[in-house]
Amino acid sequence: MNSDLKILKGCRKGDRKAQNQLYQKYKATLFGVCLRYSRSTAEAEDLLQEAFIRIFTDLYQYQPTGALGAWMRKVTVNVALQFLRRRKDFQLIPADHRFLQRYEPEFEVFEQNREEAILRMVQQLPDGYRLVFNLHVMEGYTHREIANKLSISENTSKSQLHRAKAALKVMVEKNMSTDR
Amino acid sequence: MKQGPNQSKIEQFFHKTLRALRREPTDDLWMRIEADLPHPPASSFWQWRSWLSLAVLLMIVGGSMVEYLRLRRQLSGLQTTVAAQDHLIHGLRSEVELLSQANWPKIIDPSQKTQLDEQLSEPHKQAGIDITSTGLSSSPIFQATKPPKPLSVFAFDAKDFNLSTVLDFSQIKILTDVGNAGQLPLVATSGSNPSDISVSMTAFEYPAPTLAHLKADLLGIDPHKINNTRVEIYAGAYQTYPKLSGNNFFDWNLSSEMGVNLVFEFLPNWDFAIGVGFSEMIIDDELSEELLYAGANEPTLGVSLSNYDVDLKTNYGDFYLRTQLVSQRFGDGNDLEPGDPFLLSLQMRERIKHVNIPFTLRYRLHWGRYGLQLKAGVIQRFLYDEVTRVESVYTNQSRLYNEVTYVQRGLDDLNLSTMDAVFGAGVNYRLSSRHNLRLDGIFIQSFEEVYRQTKPYAFGLQLGFQSRLRQKN
Incomplete structure (x- = not known):
């Protein structure tokens, strides 16, 4: 100190x-x-x-x-x-929801460097999802605080978080899938 | 944020994995950050120096301003004082002017320095000549810048051409100021009758300050201590004439002279010169139709003929003619025997050489770039050599021979020392402050016989170059 x-x-x-x-x-x-x-x-x-x-x-x-x-x-x-x-292409609410269809799992990375794989999953989330997910899950902000910070409604924050988690779940499941 | 109980498994998974994520950025990131950071503020040391410099600068500027204002106030006060004392200053100035006039040229007005310098380098004097018809005469002084100091007046009566009066003008001192024209001295010439209508000529002498006296005045020293001694080299040429007192007939010719003088200024405008010189008098002598005797043994006149030589014995000396022509002519149709008389005419040139010691007094009438001067004196001559040559021999108007002989014996009756009087008048041209040239017309009259009843006199020109000796400090 x-x-x-x-x-x-x-x-x-x-x-x-x-x-x-x-x-x-x-x-x-x-x-x-x-x-x-x-x-x-x-x-x-x-x-x-x-x-x-x-x-x-x-x-x-x-x-x-x-x-x-x-x-x-x-x-x-x-x-x-x-x-x-x-950023010019920043979209808090993504217009394209098909990003999961383009997601390619990185099995080797997931197995050898779990932290790097998890980070890449987060980074591949749309900006709005990733922002709300980080603020709520990593920084511990409530949806009201997030709504104030981002000038959105609490419901929007919640829905974004929900979609982010769903997307991450799919990504994790794809990487953990034995069907390669 | 701590993991809440309602956090889903996926949240816990990601939180646990990424919450404490640590990664190293690239090495050059710090340089990029540092480049974008504002410059660090100056250290306290430099801040302290900056403030100190500023303080010193302010002190200097402030102090200068204060001093400037103080001096300006002081100057203003002085100007006020000067203005208040203006009348006093004018009075003092007038007093100085009066003093300078009274003590000219000890007090020199700077504006007149150039003029004074010219006067210093060009000492001069003036003379005035006036022709009057009464006993009163006047002559203007063309020199208004300084009071004249006339010393004497020579009054010359034109009626009978006698130097009738010499007045000491310094005792008269009658001066009339005529403004810019200068001052007019009034002089009464004694011996003149005011009722006579006679013409008299009066010469005034105005001793303007010479270089020596100007310097003496300026330096406040005795003018006699000023070295105004000059060395002069001179040369002269004169036409000499015999003043015969007997039956001799001489045709005198040109004389020449050269020498060195030491010239002392013993009084203002008066010089005394003494020197040493050499002169040569040339006398052409002709013996016409002299009855000579060939081979005669008479001691004074005769011809001795032996072989081809002719010995002439004359009253003026013995000459030796060595000439074949003469003997041949003597042999052609002349049955002269030694002792036989025959007529011969001789032309001789005699050169009489003297060492001279001249003593001369000189008086400068005007002493500018061009000056006028008079001189008079005596020349003591000492004979040191003489040469007589027979230039030609004639018989019956037929030249016998003209390449004649050397002197066998000198002329008789030459005075070993003689004295001449010399008078001169001429001009002086100042080359510089130290050097000048003079050209005088000269008249010389011998007091004594130079040669057998002959007192020659001469007219000629004399050229001299003078150089003033340097002042010893």
């Missing part, structure tokens, strides 16, 4: 060394968050870059009473939301 405070002080003064220390300490965790919200690794890196810039810029808002990691994660999620909504 003392180490975090020291880094925090340096970052607030714009010290590059402290900023790099903070980056090195939290880059893996936050990159994991970004990967879940993005469609690809490259997009996740762009997101992470923007998230860290926002963190360094807004660091003065951070109150040391809370955990620094949790605050940074929250900032990263907000950046992810803004990042996705800025």
